[in-house]
Amino acid sequence: MSTERDRILSELMLVRYRAGDPSALDELVKHWEGRLFYYIMRLVSNEDDAWDALQDTWFALARTIDRLRDPRGLVVWLYKTARHKALDRLRERYKHRTVSVEDEQIAEVEEGVETFTFEDAEQVHCALGKISVPHREALTLFFLEDLSVAEIAKVLGIATGTVKSRLHFARKALRAVIEAEEAAE
Amino acid sequence: MSHHHTFAKRLIAAEHVDAKRKERYEMEMQKILSQTLTPAKRIAYAFGAVFGLAVGVNWVVLMVTVDMTGEYETWGRAVFGIFGVLGLVWAALAGRIAVRGRVDLRKDRRAVARLVWGLSLLIFITALFVSGLELRYGSGRWSVFILVVGLAHLLIGALFVSRSLVEQSELSIRAKLLEIELELTELNEKLGRSLG
Numbered sequence: 049m050s051t052e053r054d055r056i057l058s059e060l061m062l063v064r065y066r067a068g069d070p071s072a073l074d075e076l077v078k079h080w081e082g083r084l085f086y087y088i089m090r091l092v093s094n095e096d097d098a099w100d101a102l103q104d105t106w107f108a109l110a111r112t113i114d115r116l117r118d119p120r121g122l123v124v125w126l127y128k129t130a131r132h133k134a135l136d137r138l139r140e141r142y143k144h145r146t147v148s149v150e151d152e153q154i155a156e157v158e159e160g161v162e163t164f165t166f167e168d169a170e171q172v173h174c175a176l177g178k179i180s181v182p183h184r185e186a187l188t189l190f191f192l193e194d195l196s197v198a199e200i201a202k203v204l205g206i207a208t209g210t211v212k213s214r215l216h217f218a219r220k221a222l223r224a225v226i227e228a229e230e231a232a233e
Numbered sequence: 234m235s236h237h238h239t240f241a242k243r244l245i246a247a248e249h250v251d252a253k254r255k256e257r258y259e260m261e262m263q264k265i266l267s268q269t270l271t272p273a274k275r276i277a278y279a280f281g282a283v284f285g286l287a288v289g290v291n292w293v294v295l296m297v298t299v300d301m302t303g304e305y306e307t308w309g310r311a312v313f314g315i316f317g318v319l320g321l322v323w324a325a326l327a328g329r330i331a332v333r334g335r336v337d338l339r340k341d342r343r344a345v346a347r348l349v350w351g352l353s354l355l356i357f358i359t360a361l362f363v364s365g366l367e368l369r370y371g372s373g374r375w376s377v378f379i380l381v382v383g384l385a386h387l388l389i390g391a392l393f394v395s396r397s398l399v400e401q402s403e404l405s406i407r408a409k410l411l412e413i414e415l416e417l418t419e420l421n422e423k424l425g426r427s428l429g
Contacts, residue, residue, distance in 0.1 A: 053418050060411040067404035068342065074266050086245045095251055099258040103265070110265050169243030192241045 051194060054079075059119045066114060073113070077106055080126055083192050087127065088134045090176060090188045097137040104133040123194055127203045131185075166222070175225040183218030190215055269335050282328035289320025305366070312359050319352055346397045353390020357383040 058079065064072035084105060088098045108129050116125065166172045172191070176184050189200045197215075201208045270278065296313035326344055330336055360383020367376040 056415045063408045082245045086248050103261055170247045173247035
């Protein structure tokens with residue numbers, strides 16, 4: 049399914065819900081829950097917390113759906129809210145430790161986003177768990193392909209250049225993990 | 234379908250979830266999606282229903298028992314009766330929501346808009362009537378004030394109803410446009426696939 053189609057469909061569901069069709073919210077949830085759950089899981093690494101954070105995200109949407117200023121920005125809003133809810137869960141779990149996903153040295157890169165060449169989804173899925181959280185998060189959003197680099201920057205609250213740089217180093221890290229695993233086999 | 238989207242789907246499929254946890258999440262989601270009212274809101278609707286019932290019954294009792302004679306008796310009793318009916322309709326609406334435990338987005342909103350408009354219109358007609366009586370039998374000092382109050386109610390009611398109507402028509406136009414946009418995008422994708 050194309051990103052543009054997803055976007056229009058999501059906005060349509062939102063408009064239908066506002067016009068009084070309650071089943072549209074149900075459709076919206078069904079459409080996005082798999083991708084959002086996958087993203088949240090990469091942040092919290094605990095299934096209970098992930099389900100709770102996802103539920104909190106939908107609850108936030110149900111509360112604000114009538115006041116959402118820009119229906120076109122729904123996808124970014126969903127990922128951003130899911131991120132906040134996941135981080136809230138993490139903070140709750142590790143009350144006495146500092147939780148940060150921005151604790152990494154980021155170097156600016158000039159080139160654009162490289163063409164993605166990983167093929168084995170199962171292998172990538174396992175390797176994602178072995179790289180740092182900021183790399184994992186950026187790469188997951190990129191792999192899910194619902195957002196542009198500029199939108200990923202909005203979700204993460206960082207500059208577009210930083211997203212490109214993070215994606216560049218994240219890919220390197222992921223490739224290193226996969227190569228190390230293949231060498232060990 | 235792009236390579237990435239196929240990859241994204243495979244990636245999501247690689248995530249193994251615990252069936253019991255997912256079931257618990259789905260049960261919780263049902264509560265959110267069915268717009269279930271919180272206990273506090275449910276009590277508020279129940280209170281609104283009791284209040285509407287009390288007001289409605291009060292007006293109906295007044296219609297029957299009030300000591301009213303003269304040329305305006307029929308009009309007076311009719312106004313009391315209509316106020317009574319509106320109170321009872323509100324009681325039925327709020328009571329139904331309280332018993333059901335959720336708000337029906339389409340039907341209940343429409344019913345509330347109609348009720349508000351009916352009440353505003355009735356207040357305006359009553360204000361016109363009382364203002365005329367004041368002008369005819371009283372000093373006439375209050376007639377303009379009563380008329381302004383009636384007009385203010387009519388204006389508030391009209392604003393409420395027109396806002397609701399404009400919002401609904403805007404949403405249905407937007408939905409139609411999005412449906413067209415969606416069809417065009419799908420067509421474009423199909424064309425792209427057949428050409429590629």
